[in-house]
Amino acid sequence: MRILIIEDDAEASAYLAKGLKELGHLADQAADGEAGLELAMSSTYDVLIVDRMLPKRDGLSVIETLRKAGNHTPVLILSALGQVDDRVKGLKAGGDDYLPKPYAFTELLARIEALSRRPKAGAEVETTYQVGDLVLDRLSHTCRRGEEDIPLQPREFRLLEYLMQHAGQVVTRTMLLENVWEYHFDPQTNVIDVHISRLRGKIDKGFDVPLLHTIRGAGYTIRDASS
Amino acid sequence: MRTTAFKLSLLYIAVFTGLSGFLLVYISRNTNQLMATQVVQTVDAEISGLADEYVRGGVRAVVESIDRRARRPDASLYLLTDFAGLTIAGNIARLPTVVLDETDGDIRRVKYARVEPGGEVQREALVRTFELRGGYRLLVGRDLGEQQRFSGLLGEALRLWLGVVVVMAVITWLFVSRRVLKRIDGIAATSQTIMHGNLSGRLPVAGNGDEFDRLATNLNEMLDRIELLMQGMKDVSDNIAHDLKTPLTRLRTRVETALREAKTDEDYRSALDATLEDSDTLIRIFDALLRIARVEAMAPESGMDDVDLKALVEEMAELYEPVVEDEGGRLEVQVSDAVMARCNRELVAQALVNLIENALKYGKPAEGDLVISIKAERQEDRILLNVSDNGSGIPAEDADRVRRRFVRLDASRSAPGYGLGLSLVNAVARLHGGSLVLQDAEPGLSAGIDLKWAGEPGDKNGGDKNAHDEQPGSQPG
Numbered sequence: 250m251r252i253l254i255i256e257d258d259a260e261a262s263a264y265l266a267k268g269l270k271e272l273g274h275l276a277d278q279a280a281d282g283e284a285g286l287e288l289a290m291s292s293t294y295d296v297l298i299v300d301r302m303l304p305k306r307d308g309l310s311v312i313e314t315l316r317k318a319g320n321h322t323p324v325l326i327l328s329a330l331g332q333v334d335d336r337v338k339g340l341k342a343g344g345d346d347y348l349p350k351p352y353a354f355t356e357l358l359a360r361i362e363a364l365s366r367r368p369k370a371g372a373e374v375e376t377t378y379q380v381g382d383l384v385l386d387r388l389s390h391t392c393r394r395g396e397e398d399i400p401l402q403p404r405e406f407r408l409l410e411y412l413m414q415h416a417g418q419v420v421t422r423t424m425l426l427e428n429v430w431e432y433h434f435d436p437q438t439n440v441i442d443v444h445i446s447r448l449r450g451k452i453d454k455g456f457d458v459p460l461l462h463t464i465r466g467a468g469y470t471i472r473d474a475s476s
Numbered sequence: 477m478r479t480t481a482f483k484l485s486l487l488y489i490a491v492f493t494g495l496s497g498f499l500l501v502y503i504s505r506n507t508n509q510l511m512a513t514q515v516v517q518t519v520d521a522e523i524s525g526l527a528d529e530y531v532r533g534g535v536r537a538v539v540e541s542i543d544r545r546a547r548r549p550d551a552s553l554y555l556l557t558d559f560a561g562l563t564i565a566g567n568i569a570r571l572p573t574v575v576l577d578e579t580d581g582d583i584r585r586v587k588y589a590r591v592e593p594g595g596e597v598q599r600e601a602l603v604r605t606f607e608l609r610g611g612y613r614l615l616v617g618r619d620l621g622e623q624q625r626f627s628g629l630l631g632e633a634l635r636l637w638l639g640v641v642v643v644m645a646v647i648t649w650l651f652v653s654r655r656v657l658k659r660i661d662g663i664a665a666t667s668q669t670i671m672h673g674n675l676s677g678r679l680p681v682a683g684n685g686d687e688f689d690r691l692a693t694n695l696n697e698m699l700d701r702i703e704l705l706m707q708g709m710k711d712v713s714d715n716i717a718h719d720l721k722t723p724l725t726r727l728r729t730r731v732e733t734a735l736r737e738a739k740t741d742e743d744y745r746s747a748l749d750a751t752l753e754d755s756d757t758l759i760r761i762f763d764a765l766l767r768i769a770r771v772e773a774m775a776p777e778s779g780m781d782d783v784d785l786k787a788l789v790e791e792m793a794e795l796y797e798p799v800v801e802d803e804g805g806r807l808e809v810q811v812s813d814a815v816m817a818r819c820n821r822e823l824v825a826q827a828l829v830n831l832i833e834n835a836l837k838y839g840k841p842a843e844g845d846l847v848i849s850i851k852a853e854r855q856e857d858r859i860l861l862n863v864s865d866n867g868s869g870i871p872a873e874d875a876d877r878v879r880r881r882f883v884r885l886d887a888s889r890s891a892p893g894y895g896l897g898l899s900l901v902n903a904v905a906r907l908h909g910g911s912l913v914l915q916d917a918e919p920g921l922s923a924g925i926d927l928k929w930a931g932e933p934g935d936k937n938g939g940d941k942n943a944h945d946e947q948p949g950s951q952p953g
Contacts, residue, residue: 349763351759353752353756404794430791430795432795432822432825433822434822434825434826434829439799440795440796440799443798443799443802444795444798447798466749466752
């Protein structure tokens with residue numbers, strides 16, 4: 250992936266770039282809004298990471314200008330202001346996801362991976378997801394594993410749908426809470442874990458190969474280990 | 477000399493003296509005038525009486541009458557002279573001679589000498605001269621001694637009065653400076669000690685309920701509040717010291733131990749993992765603190781929407797039901813109809829989560845299964861949203877304390893949590909114009925917040941109560 254980091258905190262920017270490079274991504278850095286906008290306009294990136302408060306040009310203004318110019322590169326907004334309003338403002342300005350500082354690197358990584366694989370606008374929407382022998386039909390709202398029909402509650406269906414949409418990627422607990430339940434706070438207890446374990450009980454229990462995996466310190470992923 | 481008391485006393489003297497002086501002058505002038513009129517009338521009456529007698533009985537009759545009248549106590553003045561100016565009768569010893577020449581009938585003020593048993597006395601009088609036929613001149617007058625005595629009396633009274641006023645002013649000054657200023661000085665002195673850091677100092681209250689007492693009582697209440705807030709601040713910082721220092725110390729120790737003892741990559745990795753977890757905990761505490769501060773600083777109407785509480789509660793119940801069941805408990809939802817509330821959805825959801833998590837953590841009964849029930853019911857134009865458990869509840873005396881930050885009833889702080897949950901709920905409740913309501917659920921604790929009712933669905937006004945009566949199924953307002 251080619252990633253552009255627009256962040257004025259040199260240390261945070263370097264740390265991010267280093268982490269991303271170690272994982273095999275290409276990371277460019279810009280230290281202010283003007284430079285960032287110029288880079289984003291002149292080259293093609295898979296994901297932009299934009300800090301909200303930047304010198305010379307505000308992060309939201311950078312995103313708005315890009316969107317007006319027809320540039321639809323996915324944008325992850327970073328902000329020290331973790332308020333609900335800020336999230337809404339950021340997303341309204343054209344951002345695709347929002348992450349309050351301080352964040353865990355795994356969280357950021359999971360989010361930019363999810364952003365980069367987001368179906369492009371106008372692309373055909375998949376009606377079925379398949380991982381190994383697990384098939385989810387989004388039209389008939391059914392789920393099958395091998396020959397067996399698996400009955401799912403509506404929310405379980407949404408949970409599995411989100412996981413399978415990002416098959417092979419790590420999905421964090423916060424991402425699940427935000428996208429499946431549409432709440433933006435950090436529950437203290439293991440709410441998501443309990444829901445995942447119930448889902449696991451339905452789709453993995455009694456089968457030889459587990460598909461739903463826990464990634465320690467990060468979240469969950471659904472993948473076919475055999476492939 | 478620059479004290480308020482001195483200025484007040486001075487003003488008091490000036491105003492009082494002015495007023496009483498005016499009053500005395502007014503009285504004396506009026507009395508003088510009245511007495512002068514009386515004198516004139518008396519003199520006129522006597523002259524006409526004597527003139528009548530002269531016509532009827534001649535000089536003899538007049539002389540007799542004068543002698544008779546002059547012997548009366550408190551007598552008028554009489555003088556009858558012949559054409560040569562020699563005295564025929566009367567009780568005046570000497571008189572300026574010009575007086576007798578002026579017979580135009582005007583009344584005038586003269587000095588004269590009077591015949592008294594002890595000899596001649598210089599006096600003043602108002603007199604009138606009248607010419608009788610045959611060159612006789614008759615003078616009748618009235619002594620002014622009485623009037624002058626009265627004037628003197630009034631003057632004396634004025635002087636005495638002035639004295640009294642000055643004495644009163646001095647007494648007032650002493651009273652004001654002694655009593656009142658002393659109290660103001662007392663207040664000033666106490667404020668000084670409070671300013672220097674002794675927050676437990678209180679202003680003296682005399683107990684007579686005057687303005688100073690009211691002022692002192694109010695100031696004392698203010699000081700109580702400030703002291704409470706300061707104590708709260710101190711508690712928070714103590715608790716921060718505890719809650720943040722413990723994980724920080726643990727983190728530090730872990731890093732130190734790893735640096736000293738770790739041999740393999742695996743050792744380093746596990747030490748770093750644990751460090752990461754510790755720092756996440758710290759970040760979560762900070763986030764929670766920040767969130768409370770932000771909610772407390774939010775403008776009342778920000779982010780408010782008409783939210784379907786039934787849907788919200790059901791979503792939350794669905795989210796938490798598996799967790800409660802894993803704990804061996806049961807989650808009940810009691811929301812009758814669609815209840816619309818005017819609120820900030822995200823924050824109310826967060827508050828609800830905090831309440832549910834509290835019930836999960838602390839609401840477990842000693843025997844039997846945990847039952848958490850979420851209720852939303854309308855009372856007038858408020859909606860009470862509450863979560864109750866069947867655990868041991870909160871002792872009544874702690875009900876206030878738990879709203880505060882970092883307060884955890886479990887003094888050892890062994891249970892998970894940071895003591896910020898209810899503080900946030902309280903802040904959210906206050907943002908919505910309500911408060912955190914803690915009740916005894918018998919057994920267990922019922923904790924809730926009240927929100928503003930947004931009216932029936934589709935009824936945008938919300939306030940039109942008559943409209944509700946026609947809708948079946950609506951709750952009585």
